[in-house]
Amino acid sequence: MKNVNHVITTFKESIFATLTNLAREHNAINLSQGFPDFDGPDWVIQNAKDAIAQGAQGSNQYAPLQGILSLRQVLSKIYKRHYDLNYCEHTEVTITNGATEAIFSSILALINPGDEVIIFEPFYDSYVASIKLAGGIPVPVTLHGPRFNYQTDKLSEAFNDKTKLIILNSPHNPTGKVFNTSELEEISKLCISHDTFCLSDEVYEFLTFNSNVHQPMATFPKMKERTITISSTGKTFGVTGWKIGWTMASPEITYAIRMVHQFNTFCVNHPLQIAIAKSLQELDEYLILFKKSYTKKRDLFFSGLEELGYLPIKPQGTYFIMCPIANKTKLKDVDYCMELIKKKGVATIPPSSFYMLSNDGENYLRFCFAKKDETLKTALLKLK
Ligand SMILES: Cc1ncc(COP(=O)(O)O)c(C=O)c1O
Incomplete structure (x- = not known):
């Protein structure tokens, strides 16, 4: 065999x-x-029960490939309100099976065999597996404790002509680090000078403490067009089993992501998209x-x-x-x-x-x- x-x-x-x-x-x-x-929360769970029970708009049948419009619309409004980022709900927002599928589909959409992908370690374990399945080469840069800062020279050395993508995760699992403005600026400048995409995994975006503020990489100058912002509601609403995630990216990148998504999962749990769309209105x-x-x-x-x-x-x-x-x-x-x-x-x-x-x-x-x-x-x- x-x-x-x-x-x-x-x-x-x-x-x-x-x-x-x-x-x-x-x-x-x-x-x-x-x-x-x-x-x-009970009211979030109730929204899911209602969506299944009512069966309205075919809620118990396949959802559209790109995700239901009401969810894409509410997300687009949240990114505008919280971060002043404009994402078109039709061409730049895609609903995925959790952030994990968003990561996998984005990496497959961008990476060809031999492309290098910079990752900060310690890392969320799906990054390396997804990179390898796409034929890419993970290039680690270590965040050393106790502050878990990267060494600037090590990060610059990691970039070269083969670098296609850097994966950033802030707030960061497992260290609890929130990357600060000067670090994000430095990373963004390296991305621009090496013409590199950035996958920004922001699943803990709303879980910051005291004066620490989450800043999406896409808010930095010239970064929106080269950044895929990924998040999900598992952590925020405490429903990790629901697996409702998304990508925010330029129309060209979004098209590529949707093509991977189409032939992998095709679409995402329909009633739970309805429930999350409704719940996000109370965010x-x-x-x-x-x-x-x-x-x-x-x-x-x-x-x-x-x-x-x-x-x-x-x-x-x-x-x-x-x-x-x-x-x-x-x-x-x-x-x-x-x-x-x-x-x-x-x-x-x-x-x-x-x-x-x-x-x-x-x-x-x-x-x-x-x-x-x-x-x-x-x-x-x-x-x-
Ligand atoms: C950094 C990071 N990214 C992505 C995920 C996966 O998110 P989801 O459950 O939405 O697939 C997790 C879950 O633990 C995580 O810690």
């Missing part, structure tokens, strides 16, 4: 499956994967409570870790905390993570698999604090 696609054979089963099984076996509190252990009021609740969770868990003698790094955004482990153990991240599951009954993520170049990840654990307050308090008690 002939072999399967040789690119796939380079993909290993992630450590997360093993850890999830171990966590289940030890009945551990799960602070590993990035999703809430509570439901999204601004909702965000006030949303930020307040997550700021409280961050502070609760961060100070709890400090009281236990950890030296966590305060996230500027996202719902993750990166925590150095050297003052607690001689073990590396994967082994320490297993020890915490077995001995303390708390599951976390060992970040070393989010790196290609550096061993930095071995020195941290990632905690997810998108959990009920009582879950966070129980986890802290168990970690004692």
Whole structure:
């Protein structure tokens, strides 16, 4: 029998499956994967029930390839209102199956075999897989703790004639870093001088704390035409299982993305698009409570870790905390993570698999604090 696609054979089963099984076996509190252990708001869930029950406008049948118009319209208005960005709902907005499909379709739309793609590590794990499936070459640049800044010389050296795309993720999973204006300016200038596209993964756009402000890369001079802005509502509404995401890009890039989307998934869950379109109309009021609740969770868990003698790094955004482990153990991240599951009954993520170049990840654990307050308090008690 002939072999399967040789690119796939380079993909290993992630450590997360093993850890999830171990966590289940030890009945551990799960602070590993990035999703809430509570439901999204009742009114958002009700909007989905209504959309299915009413069946209006064929809501239980295929949706249009590009996504339903009402959702594209409301998104277009949000980008104008929040960021002063103009995206045409007809030619520049595409609804995808979560940000993950948006990333995959955008990379396939842009990358030819041999093209280089710069990624910051630690990275969201779908980037490397998508780049490799497109025949591209991932070129990592490390964000070193504790501030997770990149080294300017390393970033400039990563750009060359083969560079087609850079992937930026801000607010950043897993470090909680929000890229600041001067970093974004520097990256944008490199993109322009090397004629490079930018895929800007902004799924945590509304999850920033204190004075940290999210700035979409597309707002920087001459960047809108070369940037694919990607986001989704999984994190914002706490419904990660709904997988409603999107891309915002120029008509030319959007056309290419839609062609990949057309022959991959064709379209996205219709009633949930209707529910999200309706829910997004209440976005601004909702965000006030949303930020307040997550700021409280961050502070609760961060100070709890400090009281236990950890030296966590305060996230500027996202719902993750990166925590150095050297003052607690001689073990590396994967082994320490297993020890915490077995001995303390708390599951976390060992970040070393989010790196290609550096061993930095071995020195941290990632905690997810998108959990009920009582879950966070129980986890802290168990970690004692
Ligand atoms: C940085 C980043 N990008 C994309 C995604 C995927 O988003 P979605 O669930 O909308 O596919 C995640 C989910 O954890 C993420 O952390």
